[in-house]
Amino acid sequence: MEPTRHQDAAWATVVFAGVVAALHIWKLPAALPAIQADLGLSLVAAGLLLGMVQVAGMLAGLAVSLLSELAGARRCLLSGLALLFTGSLAGGLSATAGVLMASRVLEGAGFLLVTVLAPGLIRTHTPLRRLNLAVGVWSAYQGIATFVGLVATALALQVVSWETWWLVMAAVSLLPIPLVLRHVPPDAPPRPGTGRGRAAARRIAITVRSPNPWIAGTVFACYTVQWMAVVGFLPTVYQANGVTGIWPGVLSAVVGGLNAVGAILTAPLMQRGVPARVLLIGAFVSMGTTSLLTFAVPWQQVPGGAAFQFAAVALFSMTGAAIPTTLVRLAVDLAPEGGSAPAVMGLMQQIFNVGNFTGPAIAAALATATGGWGATWWMTCGFAAVGILLALLLSERRLGLKIAQR
Structure with missing residues (x-):
């Protein structure tokens, strides 16, 4: 029993580190109107600021x-938390948009170190019978961080400036470090010899030549381009619709938190053997439909329309969570023979971060060109359609995978 408890503590600690890392992404949206006012940012520049944290990814x-193959995953995880501390500290002390954007890139590097390595650490330190649960909880880290980050930021900005909040978040970055040192087993000592770098590079090259991580990463990007754009700008959308005070942040936080609920609810479906293709296509259909309802309907002209719009965007977030949950579960087993599991996640991270980076900028450009947020569904439905087409290539038969626990 003791080894199982220790392994549960290990993967739970890694999830906690991921939530803390993602808080640095989601401290920004609720603060964005204040930052725009202080630094004179246009809507498109604000979109770039939202996506800037994804540049490193x-x-x-x-x-x-x-790096993880050479230095060890736990060491890289700890380094990532240190970079998050440094980046948030620099952001809190910044006086110009350029310095703030540079600090976001530094935070992005820290976020990358934590999140690329986390699935591999979870797989290594989780009992097989609990792996689907652990991966399902890990897939909820963004939703959890979205809820906590948006609510905490909305409340904090009632009493402190955004610069002070950045300094507080720098201190929060340090909280997982003692837990990682206690519960996550140390990395194996480096193997002697000078060929480790060449061997690691060879494993990565084998992985990159495999088509499956590229397909999975592109499907993932079709999700992130939508979700980051919609949820990232949601506080701004609510403010544009006349919602004031802490409510834009709180309502957006509930939408983000439901993404975590959806991720956790997807885990038992995977456990029962629901095919990955079914989960992915169903989620993309739901995201397209609910985003169409959210943005194409003039809810301001409908009695009680705000409640219907909120329900639609909430379903968009919750049902869409099946996509990252399914793909992360596939990713931990997706490395080809002789390949590298961290390289699978690294490659997928590079691809889906293109979606994270470009999504807010595309949505902001559409809103600027059309004079409002009503055209956002053009983007979301378009990428949902591409995601469905690519998901047809991700059947378990073609990949030789079963995501159900044996």
């Missing part, structure tokens, strides 16, 4: 996987 996912 777009460029360095595979490099992080190589």
Whole structure:
């Protein structure tokens, strides 16, 4: 019993580190109107600021996987938390938009180190019979962080400036470190010899030549491009619709939190053997439909329309969670023979972070060109359709995988 408890503590600690890392993404949306006012940012520049934290993920996912092969996953996880501390501290002390954007890139590097390595650490330190549960909980980390980050930021900004809140969040970055040191087993000592780098690079090259991580990563990007754009700008959308005070942040937080609920609810479906393709296509159909209802209908002209719009965007977030949950579960087993599991996650991270980066910018450009948020569904429905087409290539038969627990 004791080893199982210790392993549960290990993966739970990794999930906690992921939530803390993602809080640095979701401290921004509720603070964005204040930052725009202070620094004079346009809507498109605000979209770039939302996506800037993903730059490191777009460029360095595979490099992080190589680093983990050489230095060890736990060491990289701890380094990521340290970078989050440094980036948030720099952001809190910044006086210009350029410095703030640079600090977001630094936070993005820390976020990348934590999240690329987390699925591999969970797989290594979780009993097989609990792996689907652990991966389901891990897949909820973004939704949990969205809820906590948006609510906490909305409340904090009632009493402190956004710069002070960035400094508080720098301190929060340090909280997982003692838990990681206590519960996550140390990395194996480096193997002697000078060929470790070449061997690691060879494993990564084998992984990159496999089509499956590319397909899975692109399907993931079709999800992130929608979710980051919609949820990232949701507080701004609510403010544009006349919602004031803490409510834009709170309502957006509930939408983000439901993503965590959806991720956790997907885990038992995977456990029962529901095919990955069914989960993915069903989620994309739901995201397309609910985003159409959210943005295409002039709810301001409908009695009680705000409640219907909120229900639609809440379903968008909750049902969409099946996509990252399913793909992360596939990713932990997706490395080809002789390949590297961290490289699979690193490559997927690079691809889906393109969606995270471009989604807010696309949504902001559409809103600027059309004079409102009503055209957002053009983007969401378009990427949902592409995701469905690519998901047809991700059947368990073609991948030789079963996501159900044996």
